[in-house]
Amino acid sequence: MIEIDKICKRYGETVVVDNVSLAIPRGGVIGIVGPNGAGKSTLLSLTSRLIKPTSGAIRVDGLDVSKAPNRDLARRLSVMRQENHVAARLTVGDLVAFGRFPHNRGRPTREDAERVKAAIDFVGMETMADRFLDQLSGGQRQRAFVAMALAQDADYALFDEPLNNLDIHHAVSMMRLFRRMGDQPGKTVIVVLHDLNVAAAYADRVVVMQAGRVVSDGRPTEVITRTLLSDVFRVEGDVMEIDGRRVVNVAP
Ligand SMILES: Nc1ncnc2c1ncn2[C@@H]1O[C@H](COP(=O)(O)OP(=O)(O)OP(=O)(O)O)[C@@H](O)[C@H]1O
Numbered sequence: 001m002i003e004i005d006k007i008c009k010r011y012g013e014t015v016v017v018d019n020v021s022l023a024i025p026r027g028g029v030i031g032i033v034g035p036n037g038a039g040k041s042t043l044l045s046l047t048s049r050l051i052k053p054t055s056g057a058i059r060v061d062g063l064d065v066s067k068a069p070n071r072d073l074a075r076r077l078s079v080m081r082q083e084n085h086v087a088a089r090l091t092v093g094d095l096v097a098f099g100r101f102p103h104n105r106g107r108p109t110r111e112d113a114e115r116v117k118a119a120i121d122f123v124g125m126e127t128m129a130d131r132f133l134d135q136l137s138g139g140q141r142q143r144a145f146v147a148m149a150l151a152q153d154a155d156y157a158l159f160d161e162p163l164n165n166l167d168i169h170h171a172v173s174m175m176r177l178f179r180r181m182g183d184q185p186g187k188t189v190i191v192v193l194h195d196l197n198v199a200a201a202y203a204d205r206v207v208v209m210q211a212g213r214v215v216s217d218g219r220p221t222e223v224i225t226r227t228l229l230s231d232v233f234r235v236e237g238d239v240m241e242i243d244g245r246r247v248v249n250v251a252p
């Protein structure tokens with residue numbers, strides 16, 4: 001269980017995460033949606049300790065995120081950030097192998113090598129394992145970062161806009177992969193998405209952020225409504241039901 005307890009993040013006078021409390025039990029796929037600047041990435045960064053909260057506490061399986069040793073946290077929780085700045089002179093294989101670091105502390109075993117290979121295969125990059133990151137297209141690089149998170153094999157896997165730059169084939173394969181992960185016992189996928197139709201199709205639960213707050217939280221059928229479109233996203237659109245899932249249609 002991830003327990004986000006009255007978390008606030010301020011930059012100077014600006015409140016970017018405003019008293020958010022959220023309980024995320026183990027299991028399933030949780031989509032986080034919301035307009036640009038709503039605080040989604042900040043919430044993920046707080047949860048994974050990339051930044052410190054101004055106030056409030058976050059616990060992962062009872063472990064206080066502000067105090068947990070790196071290794072303990074990294075074995076429970078992985079995060080793929082929205083922006084990744086890494087040394088370009090790193091191969092895909094090297095990058096993905098970093099995901100195993102919390103498990104092997106830099107002394108990879110045969111099992112680590114197998115997991116790295118499996119993660120690279122999962123994202124369809126088997127022919128690119130020896131390529132340097134700066135020799136990849138945007139979508140390929142994105143998939144390499146997802147593979148690193150897969151290799152980490154944490155119980156809670158956080159992904160910030162993992163579908164950026166992906167073509168429809170790779171976007172669908174990635175969401176199916178997240179769905180399979182979320183269906184495994186004890187595994188939880190938390191994923192920031194902009195496409196409401198993707199959130200509706202793959203998430204068990206959708207959390208909506210707006211101006212630093214959680215303004216809606218529930219099953220896609222409860223959350224994805226015309227009111228959400230107009231009040232949160234400022235578009236007028238239709239919400240239909242196709243094969244039991246919500247589908248948003250906004251006229252051109
Ligand atoms: N280091 C920072 N200093 C000051 N303001 C910041 C900083 N980082 C983020 N912000 C502000 O905090 C707010 C929330 O940013 P955040 O990146 O969490 O939004 P988001 O919901 O992820 O948006 P997007 O959909 O565009 O990725 C924004 O208004 C942003 O400008």
Ligand SMILES: [Mg+2]
Pocket residue numbers: 040041042082160
């Ligand atoms: Mg963001």
